[in-house]
Amino acid sequence: MKRFPKSIICMTEESVEVLYALGRSELIVGVSAYVERPPEAKKKRTISAFTHANLKRIIEMKPDLVLGFSDIQKDIAKDLIAEGLNVFIANHRSIEGILNYIQMLGNLVGENEKASSYIQELEEKISYAKSKAKTFKIRPKVYVEEWDNPLICGIQWFSEIVEICGGEIIHKEKSLSSLATGRIVTNEEIVAACPDIILACWCGKKVVFNHIYERAGFSSLPAVKNSQVFELDPAIFLQPGPAPIVSGIDQLLEIFENYQQT
Structure with a gap:
């Protein structure tokens, strides 16, 4: 049986929105203080800002996966990895990178087909704008x-x-x-x-x-x-x-x- 993360901490906003879009919000056990989308995500437990996080709390929660973004969070990631946690830090900068990120995150939680379908919706929106x-x-x-x-x-x-x-x-x-x-x-x-x-x-x-x-x-x-x-x-x-x-x-x-x- 394939096994996927059952508890995820999202240290930035984009992973939260993607997981909600894929119908997997129940996996999220902690979010950034800056999360805004969707509004109901603000009810989740706050565990980080952007440049710093409550490392002790995260370690105590023992999440299956911690998600973050960019080189700015590299020190947080290093400390969490040193404690034996699984950490994935995305570092994309383009629209293509955003779409690729959505697919990667979908694959990580076992929702590759939903991710592909969601990407198609976003690509249609881009085509409409063009x-x-x-x-x-x-x-x-x-x-x-x-x-x-x-x-x-x-x-x-x-x-x-x-x-x-x-x-x-x-x-x-x-x-x-x-x-x-x-x-x-x-x-x-x-x-x-x-x-x-x-x-x-x-x-x-x-x-x-x-x-x-x-x-x-x-x-x-x-x-x-x-x-x-x-x-x-x-x-x-x-x-x-x-x-x-x-x-x-x-x-x-x-x-x-x-x-x-x-």
């Missing part, structure tokens, strides 16, 4: 900002979903960097690129619009002059899971469709 984007007469130049000090532009999957929905990313090359330090941009670079739309999505805090409007040279940007500066939800767009596709696409298509009328 088709809709082709109807737009104008493809606006877009600056995605994930942090304000220093200025950090959007990560790869965020930038890709913007382009899928009809925008032209002004910092495409920097978005490919796996590290935040590689995605630092300057005021001068943004002003020179002259974005039509600014999508602000600050990780862990609310956007302060005046801090954007009052930057040197920003008053001349079409995005500022035409009131095309938007705040987006980090729980949707900064999650390396289904959320940017499931919910992010609809929001971006609305922004870009409305832009056609400006």
Whole structure:
């Protein structure tokens, strides 16, 4: 008989959303304090933030599997592995990586067929967005900002979903960097690129619009002059899971469709 994990701790949000989508939420015994999707997941026991976790509690719970994301959680993973726990840390950065992650997670819990079916749904949503984007007469130049000090532009999957929905990313090359330090941009670079739309999505805090409007040279940007500066939800767009596709696409298509009328 094939055996799969019966108790899983999710130290980041994307694994939670995927397991709920696959109908296996009962496997989750602990979640991150930042989990938002789906809302009922917030009732699960909290065992971690992003950069730190309650190692003692996790060890005492003896989960079959601990799931995390990125090199930022490598030290947590190392400590848990040293205690004999099974740990899987994903490190993808692209839309393709998100889809591959969903399949891997499905395979880990014995739901490979459900995962494949779910991926097909997401791919259909992406195809719809691409088709809709082709109807737009104008493809606006877009600056995605994930942090304000220093200025950090959007990560790869965020930038890709913007382009899928009809925008032209002004910092495409920097978005490919796996590290935040590689995605630092300057005021001068943004002003020179002259974005039509600014999508602000600050990780862990609310956007302060005046801090954007009052930057040197920003008053001349079409995005500022035409009131095309938007705040987006980090729980949707900064999650390396289904959320940017499931919910992010609809929001971006609305922004870009409305832009056609400006």
